[in-house]
Amino acid sequence: MTIFYAICYGMLIISIFCGLYRLFKGPTVVDRMLSFDMITVCVIGLIVLFSITRQTVLFQDLILIFCLMGFASTVAFVFYLHRTDELLDEKKTDEIKVKSEEEK
């Protein structure tokens, strides 16, 4: 049974590292926001697994708080990004503008 829980922890930790990869390499800001949301969900999964292996119900309030914080951070990012015009990095924006003008 310990090996089973170790495999489940391993899957969630691998998914957290996938989210970190996308967080470092994401080309736009939206990808970074999305990977942050994914890491939040994976942390909720880790809390669930921890409370199952310890056989306690102490961490359920923590699960609710993490859900609320992830959703609130997503809404805050979206309201912030609606006010700005430049989502991409400056070099990439210039390249894309040049390319779209060439295509036209």
Next chain:
Amino acid sequence: MNFYDILSSIFIFAGCVFILAGSIGVVRLTDALARSHALTKSMTLGIILLQMGMGVGLYEEISGLKIILAILFLLVTIPLAGHLFVMVVYRKLVKNNAVIIQSTKKVD
């Protein structure tokens, strides 16, 4: 090891597999719209299966109410967050023809 332990183990394993599949989709798909698709659906199903396994495996009747509350909250908030991502991508990036160019750059 009785029936409930086996049932909760099946739920937990299925939830972890769905979360891993969603993260692999986030890494490997090409543009932001496809990534938000891969994130939202599989993450919702995976986290709901994990919490169902927790509720079956812990033998606590009263804490089931909190688990149901958390499941309903996640079922509302994760697709809503995905909808917000897609709204930002459509209003800011698709209209500037940026997402399409990036996805074609990454394929070749």
